Amino acid sequence: MQLLEDRILKDGNVLGENILKVDSFLTHQVDYKLMKEMGKVFADAYKDSGITKVVTIEASGIAPAVYVAEALDVPMIFAKKHKNITMTEGILTAEVYSFTKQVTSTVSIAGKFLSADDKVLIVDDFLANGQAAKGLIDIIQQAGAEVVGVGIVIEKSFQDGRSLLEEQGVRVTSLARIAKFENGQVVFDQADA
Numbered sequence: 001m002q003l004l005e006d007r008i009l010k011d012g013n014v015l016g017e018n019i020l021k022v023d024s025f026l027t028h029q030v031d032y033k034l035m036k037e038m039g040k041v042f043a044d045a046y047k048d049s050g051i052t053k054v055v056t057i058e059a060s061g062i063a064p065a066v067y068v069a070e071a072l073d074v075p076m077i078f079a080k081k082h083k084n085i086t087m088t089e090g091i092l093t094a095e096v097y098s099f100t101k102q103v104t105s106t107v108s109i110a111g112k113f114l115s116a117d118d119k120v121l122i123v124d125d126f127l128a129n130g131q132a133a134k135g136l137i138d139i140i141q142q143a144g145a146e147v148v149g150v151g152i153v154i155e156k157s158f159q160d161g162r163s164l165l166e167e168q169g170v171r172v173t174s175l176a177r178i179a180k181f182e183n184g185q186v187v188f189d190q191a192d193a
């Protein structure tokens with residue numbers, strides 16, 4: 001997606017070997033106009049797939065996921081990273097190792113929000129090693145629902161997340177794909193949309 005790639009080049013900051021900081025439009029401050037355009041592109045890619053729910057993981061997946069849900073006119077559910085006393089029954093959980101925080105956490109979704117009839121599109125801000133998406137797939141499958149695809153805002157294609165997901169038969173759609181960081185600059189691969 002050209003608009004997103006241009007924004008990454010303008011406002012993204014490469015941190016260390018393999019982290020991109022995009023806190024001015026995606027992971028902290030949010031550019032809702034960009035989110036809305038991205039929502040339309042994801043929705044267009046999955047318009048014939050019968051998606052009934054969009055699922056993401058807090059916190060940075062929520063902004064893009066809301067706009068995908070709006071464009072597909074379906075609910076958005078975000079997996080929670082912390083147990084909450086109001087979540088009392090029927091909780092589906094998975095262990096997720098966080099690439100950026102380097103800790104494992106239990107993420108959860110209340111089972112009442114997913115059923116065996118659901119066809120789910122997962123949306124997340126980044127794809128690195130695929131652990132966040134893998135955890136969400138695990139939870140969605142516990143509910144008997146089908147994972148149709150994973151929509152990613154920024155994929156780092158030099159990490160192995162895509163192959164992990166495609167091995168499970170899940171379609172991956174990334175709006176920007178980073179091939180490498182070279183002297184602090186972003187070099188793109190061909191994106192999916």
Ligand code: 5GP
Pocket residue numbers: 018019020021022027060097098099100124125126127128129130131132133161
């Ligand atoms: P994965 O689970 O695919 O290994 O990593 C994806 C998660 O790690 C994303 O949900 C995102 O929060 C975080 N992440 C991975 N790589 C980056 C990065 O380069 N920049 C930022 N800001 N977050 C990242």
